Amino acid sequence: MAKGDDAVRKKRNKTNRKRMRNSESAVSARVASIIAAKRRRKDGKRRMCEGMCYSLPTPDDPFNDRRGKKELPKKKDLPGNHKQNGKKLQSFNKKESASEKPISTLKLGARSDGDDYGCPSKFLILCLNAIQNSWREEGVFDESAVGPLVASSWGVEFWRCCSAGSNVLDTSGGCASREQVAWLVSTASDIVARKEKQGVCVSSPFLLYLVPSQEKAAQVRSVCKPLKALGIHTVSLHSAAPIDHQVRGLRSCEPEFLVSTPERLLELVSLRAIDISGVSLLVLDGLKCFADLDLVDKLNFIRDSISGNPHTVVFNDSDGEVFASLAQNLLRGAITRLSLSDSLVSKSAFVQQYVHFCASEEQKISEVMQILVQTLDNQTHQSVKMLVIAGGASKAQLLALSLKSECRSLAEDSTGDSFTIHKGEKEAKILVKDGEDIEKFEIVVVADFPSSIEDYVDILTRTARHSVVGILHSFFCKADTPVAQPLIEVLVQCGQIVPEEIRSLGST
Incomplete structure (x- = not known):
């Protein structure tokens, strides 16, 4: 006898529910309860217990199948049966202790057991699609021009940084930009869902997004609005709204995301309406805008008010030593540089370029040694790593031997192409290579200038990828005259000083 359509549909739905429960990308119990309640409201299938307020769905029972009744323990799980359920009791205790662990002690990018997330989850894609669909309904998204939101190269790189x-x-x-905010809040939502699925108690607010104005707060809030249906609640705080109204609102809810101007946030903190000490993700949008409004001290105070070491994202909209110093104070720990633009100015921001003209090889070695010692004297950290790039493997070996002989009194720990120089409690680790792993070094010395300006630009844009500031020294001689004019154009474009010797060679 053939099965009816209802039986086939029930079996298919049961299979889908089982697959979603076993999936690593399944949403947390709290999010599942919110989604289930919304579906029942849309379908007109609310439970009798919901309408009469006898009981409501809970994270443990998102579909309210037990009607608010507690589930009785099975016979094999009774406390007296120690032999059969001893392992289960141990695993339960482990989960209980994990749930008590605060979020600030866990890495955002890895699971509590140390495994990496591997690839973007279905919930992350769900968040991005929800935002994109809302833009499409508003008529402010042209997919044919910018492509789907999930295919953003900046967004994928940002997600990788958070995972690491x-x-x-x-x-x-x-x-x-609007697309950057979408990826940021979607990634944060995915982290919240993953932590809750692991049984970790997520502090509120989880994300603190600082903006310089009410207009920017409204823009960020509009991007976050579609995530409310997925269980992520966002509150916007600014001076345009009455502070009493915001105090009452914050005390009646626990938002996952908080978008605020620094002044209003500090007012609410002083009134004890919000606690930001447990924030796990801090975003500062526009350093120059904050500096123009004289909010630098407030930013530093907010950063110091957050306990632990929160994950920090800074969008820099200017260049200069003042903003570099501010970014260094806000970004503590390992960092990665990202840029939505492929322009040379964006990728070389906060990297100082110094071009030295030399007439002979002996002069070059002497000046390279002088740079190494001077860097050792001026550094603020106890240890620094430097990379010296030569024009080939053979030249790198000769240059390493020459530098070691020049600094016999300071050099120690010499092994092949690397050595360490000491001066008091400070040390500098020098690696002489023909150009590799440039991204890991804050200070790079190009002993032999490249034959093409493209190679120089490649070194420049790869320097200090994992630090706020960087320094690039390069040595230029008369044999490099063909690339003098392109080098001048690069230095002028980046706002760097052009030596007179290089300028005279470029005019010939």
Whole structure:
């Protein structure tokens, strides 16, 4: 006898529910309860117990199948049966202790057991699609022009940085775009869902997004609005709204995301309406805008008010030593540079370029040694790593031997192409290579200038990818005259000083 359509549909739905429960990307119990309640309201299938307020869905029973009744323990799970359920009791105790562990002690990018997330989850894609669909309904999204939101190269790189637990410095040269905000809040939502699924108690607020104005707060809030249906609640705080109204609102809810101007946030903190000490993700959107409004001290105070080491994202919209110093104070720990723009200015932000003209090889070695010692004297950290790039493997070996002989009194720990120089309690680790792993070094010395300006630009844009500031020294001689004019154009474009010797060679 053939099965009816109802039986086939029930079996298919049962299979889908089982697959979702076993999926690693399944949402947390709290999010599942919110989604289930919304579906029942839309379908007109609310439970009798919901309408009469006898009981409500809970994270343990999101579909309210037990009608508010507690589930009785099975016979094999009774406390007296120690032999059969001893292992289960141990696993339960482990889960209970894990849930008591605060979120600030866990890495954002990795699970509590140390495994990496691997790939973007279905919930992350669900968040991005929800935002994109809302834009499409409003008529403010042209997919044919910009492509789907989930295919953003910046967004994928940002997600990888968060998965690795790295802070982010964006040097695109402006405040965060709408697409960048969408990826940021979707990634944060995915982290919240994953932590709750692991049984970790997520502090409120989880994300603190600082903006310089009410207009920017409204823009960020509009991006977060579609996430409310997925269980992520966002509150916007600014001076345009009455503070009493905001105090009452914060005391009646526990938002996952908080978008605020620094002044209003500090007012609410002083009134004890909100506690930001447990924030896990801090975003500062537009350093120049904050500096123009004289909010630098408030930013530093907010950063110091957060306990632990929160994941920090800074969108830098200017260049200069003042903003570099501010970014260094806000970004503590490992960082990764990102840029929405492929322009040379964006990718080389906060990297100082120094071009030295030399007439002979002996002069070059002497000046390279002088740079190494001077860097050792001026550094603020106890240890620094430096990379010296030569024009080939053979030249690198000769240069390493020459530098070691020049600093016999300071050099120690010499092994092949690397050595360490000491001066008091400070040390500098020098690696002489023909150009590899440039991203890991804050200070790079190009002993032999490249034959093409493209190679120089490649070194420049790869320097200090994991630090706020960087320094690039390069040595130029008369044999490099063909690339003098392109080098001048690069230095002028980046706002760097052009030596007179290089300028005279470029005019010939």
